[in-house]
Amino acid sequence: MDATQATSISISLIYTTLQAIIAAFLFHRMRAARLKELQFVFLTFTSATLGALLGIAWTGFRIIFNPLVAIFILPFVEATFYRKKQSRYKSMLATSLALYAYVIVARLAWQFGSGEEGLVAIYYSYILAILAIYLACYGWFFASCIETRKKISTSKGIEPWVKFRYVLLIFSCASAIATAVFPLAYPSHESFHEQAAVMKVVMAASNLLFSITSLTAWFMPAWLKRVLNERSRDSLVFSTVPMTAIASRPVSEKLGSALIMSIIDHLGNRLAPRINKSPGAVKGLLLLSLEAAEQQHGVTGIDFTLLHDAIVDDVKSRLDQLGIPNVDAIINELEHDVIDIQSLLVVGKF
Known part of the structure; x- marks a missing residue:
């Protein structure tokens, strides 16, 4: 095992641990704060954790669980941002589920199929399908956070840490989309070892960034809330x-x-x-x-x-x-x- 592979594995372990921690914390907060909306975010990070753990046995599980990390965000955004408000939730959910079904079929076809050229096409087709799912789901979350952040940006009554949480969620969405972009540069059969090794590190790092921004956003430390509020105390x-x-x-x-x-x-x-x-x-x-x-x-x-x-x-x-x-x-x-x-x-x- 070379240094690049060791780095990739280490980052992946940290990522998996953080996903599990976020899922556990969300479950606790969901029950304590009686926020039913958080159940969908909990399922998001539970899917990420299961994909990472089961992926140790078969890498296909990572692909199968990966789209769920985005799809579960859709009902959360609908329930949190769009009550009594027109949205494209149903059409986006239907499209995402259709793409998800294709991802599963294509991943199995790639795993057990033959013919190198055909397999390469199948590989990139399901990678693009996953990217489309992430763009739709996290893109909607991204846009919703930006819209709300703009509406409350000048409000002196809204605490600064709340406004900053929207900023963190925006970065979290962007990093989530990035995790779906980088696999496009990953060789379908690791035929180029150096390229595969480097891209493993890049993808692991992007996943880690997603975990860190998500953890900070959903579980903002009390000291950070105090610092943010104290800096803007005069405006509150x-x-x-x-x-x-x-x-x-x-x-x-x-x-x-x-x-x-x-x-x-x-x-x-x-x-x-x-x-x-x-x-x-x-x-x-x-x-x-x-x-x-x-x-x-x-x-x-x-x-x-x-x-x-x-x-x-x-x-x-x-x-x-x-x-x-x-x-x-x-x-x-x-x-x-x-x-x-x-x-x-x-x-x-x-």
């Missing part, structure tokens, strides 16, 4: 509106967490100029609406459905009572604001 403006109606106990206790307060700040700052009221008064109104929605649904804690219903129903009713003109148009805009930032309820929750 969280609403602390005193209201006798909710003064009996802290708002964070009523509504769940500082995340809800930051979302209220964001929405309040956008709604205030539309109804010509002070931001503080508008945020108080939004808080009262959320409290009413909690009581109506008999739940504790805010999810997207409750937040959306509070905006569409209770806030609309309160604005009507205040005699605000063009309430329907205002609520429609506010509803779009809620839909646009809905991923905060997952990405910013832990």
Whole structure:
């Protein structure tokens, strides 16, 4: 075993370990934070771990499990970014599954077929199919993160570490796509030993980068959150509106967490100029609406459905009572604001 091979194996072992750690942590966070959306990300990293482990017995398992690392991202993006929002989820899922079926058939044909020229064509066809799956799945995740990051970039209420998590997820998506690009430069039958050895290291390194960015994104250390927030402490403006109606106990206790307060700040700052009221008064109104929605649904804690219903129903009713003109148009805009930032309820929750 030469130095290049040893390096490739070492990096692969680190990659497999990190994938397993991420999967385990996600399972714990999914249960602790009651975030059903994370089950799809958990399955993503579980697939990566299984592919790496089973690939020791037969390298074909790596190819068979590899597309699942991308495909499971699709339902996560749909559930996190696109509730009550038009998307191409069904068509992308159907296309990805069709390509996945082709990958399995082509990989088996390459493994057990004969004829060098035909096998080379089959090899690159399923590598291209995997790349197409990654471009579709992680490309959609990439674009969704960029879009949301732009919408909250100037919001003073959203904590900096939450904004930075979107940046890390963007880099994670890009590195995931890179892991599907490099195999195109890998010889189909390792006929060129030096090229194969070098590309093994490159592919292992790209997989490791994906693991590191993913681990940091999903499990951002508390110290990093503190550093990011302290650097922008002067720009953070969280609403602390005193209201006798909710003064009996802290708002964070009523509504769940500082995340809800930051979302209220964001929405309040956008709604205030539309109804010509002070931001503080508008945020108080939004808080009262959320409290009413909690009581109506008999739940504790805010999810997207409750937040959306509070905006569409209770806030609309309160604005009507205040005699605000063009309430329907205002609520429609506010509803779009809620839909646009809905991923905060997952990405910013832990």
